[in-house]
Amino acid sequence: xxxxxxxxxxxxxxxxxxxxxxxxxxxxxxxxxxxxxxxxxxxxxxxxxxxxxxxxxxxxxxxxxxxxxxxxxxxxxxxxxxxxxxxxxxxxxxxxxxxxxxxxxxxxxxxxxxxxxxxxxxxxxxxxxxxxxxxxxxxxxxxxxxxxxxxxxxxxxxxxxxxxxxxxxxxxxxxxxxxxxxxxxxxxxxxxxxxxxxxxxxxxxxx
Numbered sequence: 091x092x093x094x095x096x097x098x099x100x101x102x103x104x105x106x107x108x109x110x111x112x113x114x115x116x117x118x119x120x121x122x123x124x125x126x127x128x129x130x131x132x133x134x135x136x137x138x139x140x141x142x143x144x145x146x147x148x149x150x151x152x153x154x155x156x157x158x159x160x161x162x163x164x165x166x167x168x169x170x171x172x173x174x175x176x177x178x179x180x181x182x183x184x185x186x187x188x189x190x191x192x193x194x195x196x197x198x199x200x201x202x203x204x205x206x207x208x209x210x211x212x213x214x215x216x217x218x219x220x221x222x223x224x225x226x227x228x229x230x231x232x233x234x235x236x237x238x239x240x241x242x243x244x245x246x247x248x249x250x251x252x253x254x255x256x257x258x259x260x261x262x263x264x265x266x267x268x269x270x271x272x273x274x275x276x277x278x279x280x281x282x283x284x285x286x287x288x289x290x291x292x293x294x295x296x297x
Contacts, residue, residue: 153265154223154296161262162295165229168260169248170211174241175284179204209235213291226294228269236276237287249291267292 161167173179182201185191203209216228237245240255247257249266270290275283 157263157265157294158296159262160264160295161260162264164260164262164264165213165291165293169245170213172211172241172244172248173205174209174211174235174237175204176241177238178284204236208233211235224294224296226292229291229293231287231289234286234288236284237273238285239283242273242285242287245287265294265296267294 179201182197182204185194185197186201191197212232213229214232216230218225218227243254244257246252247254247259248263249268251259251263251266253259268289269292270288272288273285276286
């Protein structure tokens, strides 16, 4: 059977046959190597995910500790008690007390508007949603109010907990997240920047 096959070709066949096990071993090694690389990538991703989760968990713990024991009536005590447009209110008060303007109905109406309920911040509290570690509620402003830039800075200090323009942050501030904060310029006069403010907050209290 092999008599008619040249010896050189037989040697070639033998070499090829001899290489088959080696190729199979190399293929298995490559497959193992590829599997190890895939496994290593998965382990790396898992480690990165665990590190991220650990960082988030540490952050969450810090946030919980920071906001634990907050004042449930913070909005009532501080945010709703701000006298808005105070410079204008004081100016109107002086004019009303002046005999020359004592009978000016427009001044009196404007003054009563600014110091009365119509320009006082008030919030409606929505349904309380409870979670294992905290509870939260949406606080919606009852009606639009007029504010100036200084009022805005004061409000943001109280809500965000970052001191602006010398305003201080009261203790036991709950976590307040701004969901909506709209300012619309109101053409009152050229000297005063007056805006109409509408806002909605998420109040979160940790248990």
